[in-house]
Amino acid sequence: MTRWYRYASPGHAYRLAGRLIPWCAVPAAALFVVGLYLGLVVAPTDFQQGDAYRVLFIHVPAAWMGMLLYVLLAIYAGIGWVFHTRVSSMMASSLSITGTMFTAVALITGSLWGRPTWGTWWVWDARTTSTLILLFLYVGFISLQSAIDDPRRADRAAAVLALVGVVNVPIIYFSVQWWNTLHQGATIRVGGETTMAGSMLAPLLIMIAACWLYSVAVVLARLQTLIREREPLVAVTAVVK
Amino acid sequence: MGGYGVYVWGAYALTLTAMGGEVALLMWRRKMLLDTVENAASRAGLGERP
Numbered sequence: 001m002t003r004w005y006r007y008a009s010p011g012h013a014y015r016l017a018g019r020l021i022p023w024c025a026v027p028a029a030a031l032f033v034v035g036l037y038l039g040l041v042v043a044p045t046d047f048q049q050g051d052a053y054r055v056l057f058i059h060v061p062a063a064w065m066g067m068l069l070y071v072l073l074a075i076y077a078g079i080g081w082v083f084h085t086r087v088s089s090m091m092a093s094s095l096s097i098t099g100t101m102f103t104a105v106a107l108i109t110g111s112l113w114g115r116p117t118w119g120t121w122w123v124w125d126a127r128t129t130s131t132l133i134l135l136f137l138y139v140g141f142i143s144l145q146s147a148i149d150d151p152r153r154a155d156r157a158a159a160v161l162a163l164v165g166v167v168n169v170p171i172i173y174f175s176v177q178w179w180n181t182l183h184q185g186a187t188i189r190v191g192g193e194t195t196m197a198g199s200m201l202a203p204l205l206i207m208i209a210a211c212w213l214y215s216v217a218v219v220l221a222r223l224q225t226l227i228r229e230r231e232p233l234v235a236v237t238a239v240v241k
Numbered sequence: 242m243g244g245y246g247v248y249v250w251g252a253y254a255l256t257l258t259a260m261g262g263e264v265a266l267l268m269w270r271r272k273m274l275l276d277t278v279e280n281a282a283s284r285a286g287l288g289e290r291p
Contacts, residue, residue, distance in 0.1 A: 058256045101259050
């Protein structure tokens with residue numbers, strides 16, 4: 001148990017992040033190349049949606065990352081608030097930028113898929129609206145942290161917003177089941193049957209793995225940057241050790 | 242492959258630009274902070290460039 005507490009130390013976290021970044025960044029780049037090749041070259045044209053469905057190879061991973069990163073953000077922000085661990089709050093800050101990027105990408109690529117498929121750029125249905133609220137929550141988290149000068153106070157205030165906002169994630173996930181929406185239901189079901197051909201599922205899963213590894217690498221690199229920013233001496237001693 | 246249309250290519254171009262931009266901004270920020278850390282290191286008598 002005491003070994004876990006070591007990673008609450010910015011010095012340990014800085015060194016661990018430095019070791020993990022290349023192990024995530026290099027496979028992420030390789031998986032992106034393979035996923036893009038399979039998705040854009042190998043995967044067949046869909047008989048209903050034509051080639052427009054290829055947007056889903058990036059839209060679905062982006063939407064998943066937007067939700068998952070918010071859950072992680074809320075967990076880290078909550079731990080930082082309760083246990084006053086500086087690294088947890090810095091992890092939450094680090095996650096917020098990548099989460100915002102992925103949520104924005106999910107909304108815009110969804111719009112680019114909706115135009116040829118639904119015939120409209122945007123509909124105010126449950127899935128799209130709740131995802132837009134997620135984007136606002138991310139922006140609110142970042143804005144709140146930036147608006148308060150004292151980092152400890154900023155972390156606490158943003159943690160409250162993060163924990164309140166996490167209720168939106170299951171709403172996004174189950175919105176297609178709870179309400180009658182224009183957005184299609186889940187294509188990949190955990191523990192259920194997947195309604196997608198193998199030749200289309202493979203690039204989708206590879207792109208999801210690539211986005212995961214990319215997120216870990218970028219979030220850890222940003223964590224190192226935040227440690228350098230907030231506690232420069234800790235960063236220096238972590239490197240010199 | 243070339244005929245996927247503006248929506249597909251636009252989606253991929255936007256995504257890769259967003260991810261590339263995020264990485265580029267992060268690298269720039271890290272580079273900017275190196276000077277701060279170097280200054281802190283010299284103040285602490287460590288003097289090593291991380």
